Amino acid sequence: MTVIEYVRGDATAPRGKGVKIVAHVCNDLGGWGKGFVLAVSRRWPEPEAAYRRWHRERARNDFGLGAAQFVQVEPYVWVANLVGQRGMRTGRSTGVPVRYEAIDAALGLLADRAVELGASVHMPRIGCGLAGGKWSRVEPLIAERLSARGIAVTVYDFGA
Secondary structure, X not given: OOOEEEEEOOOOOOOOOOOEEEEEEEEXXXXXXXXXXXXXXXXXXXXXXXXXXXXXXXXXOOOOOOOEEEEEEEOOEEEEEEEEEOOOOOOOOOOOOEOHHHHHHHHHHHHXXXXXXXXXXXXXXXXXXXXXXXXXXXXXXXXXXXXXXXXXXXXXXXXX
């Protein structure tokens, strides 16, 4: 089992050699406009366009909680849109939008793709920003789904 590496930096500038997958959590409403997705869109327009199309055509595809979409953005870099959040937080919200079981399912799909591509996985602390999740609940899912399969995972904490 590999360990999760924690670094300071920007997950949209993944470190290391070889194929890399930048993973993040999306909501199930088709909304894209706050949090880490802004950094993704500043760097690559394709993941947002693909996510919005995936949501718009959801009656004919697998879009929904626990699903994962993989978008190639550079020859050796992919972005994984993981649907792990039910709705979005609003002023009237009660509870948090994170859905740990959906993140777990999406991480399983991510692991399969990482193995297929021979890729390492790079991410912020997924599900713990706008989704309102707790890292103490997400980290074990990453360890079980990715690290246990020998997939190198780097978690980026933004800042110098």
